[in-house]
Amino acid sequence: MALAVAINPKRISATLRWAGAEFLRFVPVALISTLITFGVTALAPDDTAAQLAGDTGTLQEIANLNHAFGFDQPWPQRYVTWLWHALHGDLGVSYFTQIPVTTSIAQRFPVDLSIAIFALVIAIVLGFGGGLLAASRPNGVVDRAITALGSLALAIPEFWLAILLVIVFAVKVRLFPATGYVATSQGLGQWARHMILPSLTLATPVAAVIARQLRISMLTELDENYVTGALVRGYSRRRILFKHVLRNGAAPAVATVGLYTPSLLGGAVIAERIFALPGIGALAIDAAQAHDIPVIQGVLLVTIAVVLVSNLTVDALLGWLRPGVKRS
Amino acid sequence: MKAVLVKPLELIGRALPTTYLRIAAGIVAFMLLVGALGSLIAPYDALAQDSAHTFAGPSWSHLMGTDFLGRDTLSRLIVGARPSLFSAVVAVVIGLVGGAIPGMASVLFSRRVEFVVMRFVDALMTIPPIVFAIAIVAGFGNGLPEAVVAIGVLMIPRFFRVVRAETLKHASAQYVEAATLFGASKPYVLRRHVWRKAVPTLGVVSASALGYAVLGISGLAFLGLGEIAPQPSWGSMLSDDLTYLYQAPWAAMWPGVAISLTVWALNALSDAAHTGLVREAEVPVGTESEAPETQDVGSVEPALQYV
Numbered sequence: 032m033a034l035a036v037a038i039n040p041k042r043i044s045a046t047l048r049w050a051g052a053e054f055l056r057f058v059p060v061a062l063i064s065t066l067i068t069f070g071v072t073a074l075a076p077d078d079t080a081a082q083l084a085g086d087t088g089t090l091q092e093i094a095n096l097n098h099a100f101g102f103d104q105p106w107p108q109r110y111v112t113w114l115w116h117a118l119h120g121d122l123g124v125s126y127f128t129q130i131p132v133t134t135s136i137a138q139r140f141p142v143d144l145s146i147a148i149f150a151l152v153i154a155i156v157l158g159f160g161g162g163l164l165a166a167s168r169p170n171g172v173v174d175r176a177i178t179a180l181g182s183l184a185l186a187i188p189e190f191w192l193a194i195l196l197v198i199v200f201a202v203k204v205r206l207f208p209a210t211g212y213v214a215t216s217q218g219l220g221q222w223a224r225h226m227i228l229p230s231l232t233l234a235t236p237v238a239a240v241i242a243r244q245l246r247i248s249m250l251t252e253l254d255e256n257y258v259t260g261a262l263v264r265g266y267s268r269r270r271i272l273f274k275h276v277l278r279n280g281a282a283p284a285v286a287t288v289g290l291y292t293p294s295l296l297g298g299a300v301i302a303e304r305i306f307a308l309p310g311i312g313a314l315a316i317d318a319a320q321a322h323d324i325p326v327i328q329g330v331l332l333v334t335i336a337v338v339l340v341s342n343l344t345v346d347a348l349l350g351w352l353r354p355g356v357k358r359s
Numbered sequence: 360m361k362a363v364l365v366k367p368l369e370l371i372g373r374a375l376p377t378t379y380l381r382i383a384a385g386i387v388a389f390m391l392l393v394g395a396l397g398s399l400i401a402p403y404d405a406l407a408q409d410s411a412h413t414f415a416g417p418s419w420s421h422l423m424g425t426d427f428l429g430r431d432t433l434s435r436l437i438v439g440a441r442p443s444l445f446s447a448v449v450a451v452v453i454g455l456v457g458g459a460i461p462g463m464a465s466v467l468f469s470r471r472v473e474f475v476v477m478r479f480v481d482a483l484m485t486i487p488p489i490v491f492a493i494a495i496v497a498g499f500g501n502g503l504p505e506a507v508v509a510i511g512v513l514m515i516p517r518f519f520r521v522v523r524a525e526t527l528k529h530a531s532a533q534y535v536e537a538a539t540l541f542g543a544s545k546p547y548v549l550r551r552h553v554w555r556k557a558v559p560t561l562g563v564v565s566a567s568a569l570g571y572a573v574l575g576i577s578g579l580a581f582l583g584l585g586e587i588a589p590q591p592s593w594g595s596m597l598s599d600d601l602t603y604l605y606q607a608p609w610a611a612m613w614p615g616v617a618i619s620l621t622v623w624a625l626n627a628l629s630d631a632a633h634t635g636l637v638r639e640a641e642v643p644v645g646t647e648s649e650a651p652e653t654q655d656v657g658s659v660e661p662a663l664q665y666v
Contacts, residue, residue: 056478063482071491072498182630186623188574190581190594191615194601198608290484297489301578305601315490316582319497327497331490338485 049350053343061339065117068331069110072324117332123325125318132329135314140333142212142310143299145222147337149230150237150295155288157234158241162284165242166249167272177242184239189298193232193305200228210307229302237291244287249280282352289345296334380631386624390617394440401434405591414607423613426596427603436613439591443580444621446507447572451565453511458518459561463554465519466526467545480516488513488575489582496584506585510575514568521564525557559636566629570622577618593618 097103104112116123122132161181165174201209207228213221252258253276261271300312311330318326398405402422409429417424423432465476492509499505529535530553538548579585580594593614600611 056481059475059478060481060485063479064485067482067486068494072494074498182623182626183619185626186570186619188577188581188594188597188615188618188622190578190597190601191611191618194597194604194611194615197604198611202605202608293485293487297487297578300487300489300493301582304582312490312493315493315497316584319493319501319584322497324497327494331486331494334487334490335485338487342485 053346057339057343061335064335064339065114065332066110068328068335069113070106072328072331073106073109073113113328117329122329122332125326126323127321132325135326136311136329136333139309139311139314141214142308143296143303143312144337145226146229146233146299146302146308146310147292147295149226150233150298151288153230153234154237154241157238159245159281159284161238161242162245162249163272163277165246166253166276166280169250169253174246178246181239181243184235187235189232189236190301190305192235193228193302196228196232197305212306212308212310225306229299229306229308232302232305233295233298237288237295240287240291241284245280245284248283249276252276252280255279278352282349285345285348285352289342292338292341293334296337380627383624383627383631386620387628390440390444390621390624393437394444396437397441398434398438401431401437403431403434405430405434405438406589407431414603414610416609424607424610426599426610427606432596432610432613435591435596436593436617439593439596439614440617442503442586442590442592443573443577443594443618446503446585447510447569447576450507450511450514450572450576451568453508454514454518454568455561455565457512458515458520459522459557462519462522463526463549463557465523466530466549480519483513484516486513489578492575492579492584493582501584501587503585503587506576506579510572510579514572517564517568518561521560522557525560526553529553529556559632563629563633563636566625566632570625570629573618573622573625 094103102109113123120133122136124131125135161177165177168174197209200206208225209228211225213225249272258271258276261275262268299310300315302308303310303312304316311333315327315330317323318330393400407430409425411429412421412425413427413429415421415425415429421431421433423436426432426435461476465473468476488510491513492506495505495509496502526549530549535548535553538552539545543551576585577592577594577597580592581598583595583598586592586595596614597611600607600614604611
C-alpha cells in the first residue's frame, strides 16, 4: 500500500514540478545574495594594496599588488571570477595571513554548526512542547504561564541571557563550563557539556517564537468544523489534538523555524564571543578589523549557503505537511 | 493626513485600559525621554573615572554602583540610552522607507520585474544580520552609521512584504474598482486611497521592528561594532561587564534590564495594536476575499511572521 503511494506517477510528477519551481526560486536568490555579499565588501573603499606595500611602497609596487589581487579589473568580472572559484571550493587567500579562506572556515565552522544545530533541537523540543501544552488548555494557568515566559524570552537580548546563564550555572553552581570548546573527537560528553549553555542561549528566543506561533495556529484549527465533527464522532480530545490539529497547525511553526535560521547563525557569532568559542564569528570580527575582505566574503557566503539549505529543507517539510496547499 | 497618523495611536489608546499596557507605554515613553535628555539628567559625567571607587556597589552617591574604571553606572546608562534607542529608530526608518515604498509599488510592476524584486527581497532575508553588519564594518569602517545602515537594510524585507500584502488586499476592494471605472489610474488610486490603509499595520510592524533593532544595535555594540568606546551604550556596557564578570557579577544586571524592559514594552504595544487591528478587520472592509499571496512561505499571517 505504502509502496503504491510512493510510486504513484501523479505524485512523482507533482514532486518533480515542485522541485522545478523551488529551483527556479532558489537559483536567483542564491545569485542575488552572493552579489550582495560581493558588492558590499568589494565596492567598499579599498586601500589594501597601499596598506600591504607599507610606508615605503612605491606607486609601482602598489599597482603590482593591485594587479595581483585583480583589483584593476572591472567589478562584474571580479564577481564572476570570485563566484566561479567559490563554486569550486576556492574562496581565495587571506590578504594578511596568506592562509586559504576555505581552510580557516573549515576549521572553525563545525563550532558554529554544532551550536546552531544543538540550539535548533532544543528550540524545537521546547517550542513545540510549550506550544502544545499551551494550546491543550487555552487560557488555563499553564497557557498563561507559557505565554508570559515566551514574551519575556523574546525581550531578553541573547547576550544578556548568556551572561545570566554563566553567572548561574558556571559561577554560582559550577554545573557547566563557562567558556571553551572541546572537539567531538575528545569525547562526546565533554563536547555536549560545553555546548549546552551557548545552545540554550540561542534556542530560547526561537523556542518562544515557535511556541507562540504553534499556539495561535492550533487555537485557530480548534475552531474548525472538522474538530467539532471528530468530537461528535467520539474521538478523544488527545487524539484530535495530536493527530489532526497538531499536524494542520504545525506548518506555520515550521515556517517560523526557517525564518529564524539567519538569526540563529548570527546569534552563534555573539555566543562565540561570550563563551570564548573558536568559531567563524571571531574569524569574521578579526578580519573586519584588519579589512581582510576575502575572509569576510567567505564567512558571509558560507552562512548564506547554510540559510539557503535550511530554507529548502523547511519548504520540503511544509510541502509534506500540507500536500494540498500550493505555494509558488 | 492627521487622521492617518493618529489612527495607530488611537488603536493603542483603545487597547490601553489594561494596566499591563499602560505600564508598557509608560516604559517606552520614559526610555525615549531619557534618551532625549541624555547627559542633562545624568548625575555624573559618564566618562569621568574615579580609580579610588572601582566596582562599587549601589550606594546613595552611586545609585547603581560604578564600573571597572570607577565611572558612574547610572550616568552611563542614561547617556547610553541615546545611541541605543535613537539609532534603532533610524534603522527602522531606513527599513520603512526602503521597504514600504517599493512594497506598494510592487503591485504595479510587470510580472518579470516583480519576480526580480521578490527574489531580491528573498535574498536579503537569507543574510544573517550580525554577519552582514560585520561585513559592512569591514568594508566601510567601524562606526554607528555603518551599524545602523546594516541593521536598517536587512529590515527592508519585513516592511516590503507586509506592505505588499496589505496593498494587494486593498487593491482588490470594490472602491478601488469603482475608482478605476471612473478613470483613475492605478498609481493614483494607490497614492490617493490605498496607502493609508496600510498605515496601521505599518505602525504594528514598526513597533516590533524597533524592538528588534534595539536588540540588533545592542548586539553589535556588544561585539564592539558601532558606537566606539569610551562612549557608553547599553550593549558595550554589557561587554565590559562580561570582562569583569567574576569581580562584579551584579553589574551586568543594569544594562540588561534596560534593554529587556524596552524591548518587552515595544513588543507588548505592537501585540496590542495588532490585536486591535485584527478585531477591527473582522468588520468587513469591502473585500469579499483576501487577495492571493503569491510570495509567502505558507500562510503565516504577515504581521505575525515577524514578531
